[in-house]
Amino acid sequence: MGVGTYGYPEEATMRSGGGGGGYDVPDGVDIRGRYDGEFARILTKDALQFVVELQREFRNRIKYALECRKEAKRRYNEGALPGFDPATKFIREGNWVCAPVPEAVADRKVEITGPVERKMIINALNSGAKVFMADFEDALSPTWENLMRGQVNLKDAVDGSITFHDKARNRVYKLNDRNTAKLFVRPRGWHLPEAHIFIDGEPATGCLVDFGLYFYHNYKAFRQTQGAGFGPFFYLPKMETSREAKIWNCVFERAEKMAGIERGSIRATVLIETLPAVFQMDEILYELRDHSVGLNCGRWDYIFSYVKTFQAHPDRLLPDRVLVGMTQHFMRSYSDLLIRTCHRRGVHAMGGMAAQIPIRDDPKANEAALDLVRKDKLREVKAGHDGTWAAHPGLIPACMDIFTNNMPPNTPNQIQSMRREDASTITEEDLLQRPRGVRTLEGLRLNTRVGIQYVAAWLTGTGSVPLYNLMEDAATAEISRVQNWQWIKYGVELDGDGLGVRVGKELFGRVVEEEMERIEREVGKEKFKKGMYKEACRIFTRQCTAQTLDDFLTLDAYNRIVLHYPKGSSKL
Ligand SMILES: CC(=O)SCCNC(=O)CCNC(=O)[C@H](O)C(C)(C)COP(=O)(O)OP(=O)(O)OC[C@H]1O[C@@H](n2cnc3c(N)ncnc32)[C@H](O)[C@@H]1OP(=O)(O)O
Ligand SMILES: O=CC(=O)O
Numbered sequence: 272m273g274v275g276t277y278g279y280p281e282e283a284t285m286r287s288g289g290g291g292g293g294y295d296v297p298d299g300v301d302i303r304g305r306y307d308g309e310f311a312r313i314l315t316k317d318a319l320q321f322v323v324e325l326q327r328e329f330r331n332r333i334k335y336a337l338e339c340r341k342e343a344k345r346r347y348n349e350g351a352l353p354g355f356d357p358a359t360k361f362i363r364e365g366n367w368v369c370a371p372v373p374e375a376v377a378d379r380k381v382e383i384t385g386p387v388e389r390k391m392i393i394n395a396l397n398s399g400a401k402v403f404m405a406d407f408e409d410a411l412s413p414t415w416e417n418l419m420r421g422q423v424n425l426k427d428a429v430d431g432s433i434t435f436h437d438k439a440r441n442r443v444y445k446l447n448d449r450n451t452a453k454l455f456v457r458p459r460g461w462h463l464p465e466a467h468i469f470i471d472g473e474p475a476t477g478c479l480v481d482f483g484l485y486f487y488h489n490y491k492a493f494r495q496t497q498g499a500g501f502g503p504f505f506y507l508p509k510m511e512t513s514r515e516a517k518i519w520n521c522v523f524e525r526a527e528k529m530a531g532i533e534r535g536s537i538r539a540t541v542l543i544e545t546l547p548a549v550f551q552m553d554e555i556l557y558e559l560r561d562h563s564v565g566l567n568c569g570r571w572d573y574i575f576s577y578v579k580t581f582q583a584h585p586d587r588l589l590p591d592r593v594l595v596g597m598t599q600h601f602m603r604s605y606s607d608l609l610i611r612t613c614h615r616r617g618v619h620a621m622g623g624m625a626a627q628i629p630i631r632d633d634p635k636a637n638e639a640a641l642d643l644v645r646k647d648k649l650r651e652v653k654a655g656h657d658g659t660w661a662a663h664p665g666l667i668p669a670c671m672d673i674f675t676n677n678m679p680p681n682t683p684n685q686i687q688s689m690r691r692e693d694a695s696t697i698t699e700e701d702l703l704q705r706p707r708g709v710r711t712l713e714g715l716r717l718n719t720r721v722g723i724q725y726v727a728a729w730l731t732g733t734g735s736v737p738l739y740n741l742m743e744d745a746a747t748a749e750i751s752r753v754q755n756w757q758w759i760k761y762g763v764e765l766d767g768d769g770l771g772v773r774v775g776k777e778l779f780g781r782v783v784e785e786e787m788e789r790i791e792r793e794v795g796k797e798k799f800k801k802g803m804y805k806e807a808c809r810i811f812t813r814q815c816t817a818q819t820l821d822d823f824l825t826l827d828a829y830n831r832i833v834l835h836y837p838k839g840s841s842k843l
């Protein structure tokens with residue numbers, strides 16, 4: 272059987288036909304995802320028309336921005352280093368500030384994150400965190416079911432009607448009457464297509480679908496109930512340049528015009544999570560200055576991006592993944608410069624995610640994990656961050672205590688009090704400094720064990736998982752993948768365990784075999800057989816041993832989760 276653009280069977284593509292099997296669509300739209308009465312509440316003709324308008328207006332600029340990424344990659348691969356752009360020095364040195372932070376989101380001491388799953392949305396909004404970042408990105412496997420259910424869930428959450436009945440435990444979940452977290456939504460990155468919705472004969476841009484449908488259905492209720500006249504609020508992932516931020520700014524302006532609301536109503540926090548973007552923080556804020564509520568240290572993707580950017584630089588190999596933390600000089604410099612930049616421009620400097628999660632069955636290990644989280648948060652608040660991320664409700668009290676007790680009393684943030692002028696001396700060399708540490712066989716094994724299990728979960732519709740007592744999502748899995756690739760490509764010596772062995776395809780092949788056996792032992796034969804472990808192993812192994820590094824793990828794996836109507840209703 273032939274394979275279509277995204278690797279799915281052509282037969283399915285051809286049989287899908289226009290009209291999306293029941294959805295009422297505007298001209299130029301072909302819905303190829305499964306029909307569902309609930310999804311039809313979201314995929315209304317008007318909402319789709321808005322997405323179509325965004326797609327038509329911005330598709331060429333998005334394509335151009337992605338071409339620019341390729342061009343930058345070519346330069347880095349030829350030996351260039353990312354750095355500050357002399358042409359935009361006037362922006363970095365100018366005295367402009369962003370629009371004032373809306374009162375509704377002035378206090379962001381702890382933000383919980385999680386996929387747009389129904390029970391988790393309720394738990395997160397009730398969790399006591401100041402903000403909930405509902406995720407279509409790192410924490411979500413973008414199956415048609417997950418995306419559309421996610422939109423339904425968010426709509427119900429914004430209008431306050433969301434409930435969930437856990438039949439197994441006979442427990443009903445609903446929102447607290449008061450003090451629910453403020454909702455931010457993170458759409459996918461620019462690079463991901465939405466292959467279940469075709470517009471003018473090509474897949475829609477994933478993030479325009481996520482943004483467009485959410486905005487269209489929720490802006491009115493959101494501004495009344497959550498934003499005090501502002502919002503909706505967003506997190507924007509994986510950008511590399513201010514050119515990309517400018518597109519988002521125009522998308523926001525377009526949305527505000529469509530809705531007839533004031534310019535600057537929509538607000539967004541940009542994740543600084545690529546190496547090129549750390550040199551563009553002022554420029555990114557400048558483009559979004561009327562729509563900004565700050566920047567966030569997306570530390571996991573940032574580490575991934577360090578490897579990716581330096582894929583052709585064998586002198587910048589990473590040590591074991593567990594050793595690349597926020598105390599490495601390049602990571603600390605990135606966080607310090609982000610704080611200084613944000614506070615100078617009058618917006619939040621948000622911290623990132625500690626990977627530890629509660630360990631239920633081992634109080635001692637649980638206390639040790641909590642201690643690591645506390646240390647990480649203490650470092651963040653003392654450095655000047657205005658808030659941080661928690662992956663699990665069980666971590667919120669500890670994070671909240673640390674941020675509350677280490678900020679000036681009764682202040683929602685430290686934008687004014689922690690200027691961090693000392694960070695103005697941070698240089699390109701500081702931001703690029705090679706991470707220190709050793710490489711071990713256990714590091715290679717752990718990357719492999721975690722990477723395969725993560726991909727297996729992702730292929731079956733789960734985008735964030737607990738593995739070995741840590742939170743794993745697309746960003747952490749990317750580190751495992753690219754680090755293996757880098758070590759194999761350059762035949763690095765494992766210098767940390769006294770073995771002196773060099774990594775090559777043969778050693779990696781043995782590691783994969785042994786780790787697959789271990790995974791089977793750990794998850795049990797039944798689950799192993801029923802799960803997608805073998806498929807995940809094929810994808811992960813191919814990517815780790817490829818001659819040239821794939822840009823994203825999830826772009827390749829996405830081919831495996833696209834299901835076109837009427838080929839078969841969803842198995843996920
Ligand atoms: C790099 C980045 O981008 S980081 C941001 C993206 N990543 C994330 O958002 C990860 C979010 N966290 C999670 O997905 C989960 O916490 C995991 C997968 C790490 C752990 O999940 P589990 O082991 O299932 O958690 P656990 O069983 O301890 O959950 C206990 C309860 O807490 C709830 N819970 C756990 N995490 C969350 C969360 N992030 N938000 C809301 N509720 C949560 C569960 O729903 C469960 O509720 P219940 O008791 O009512 O049934
Ligand atoms: O999105 C957050 C990250 O660390 O990556």
Ligand SMILES: [Mg+2]
Nearest residue numbers: 409569572746
């Ligand atoms: Mg990320």
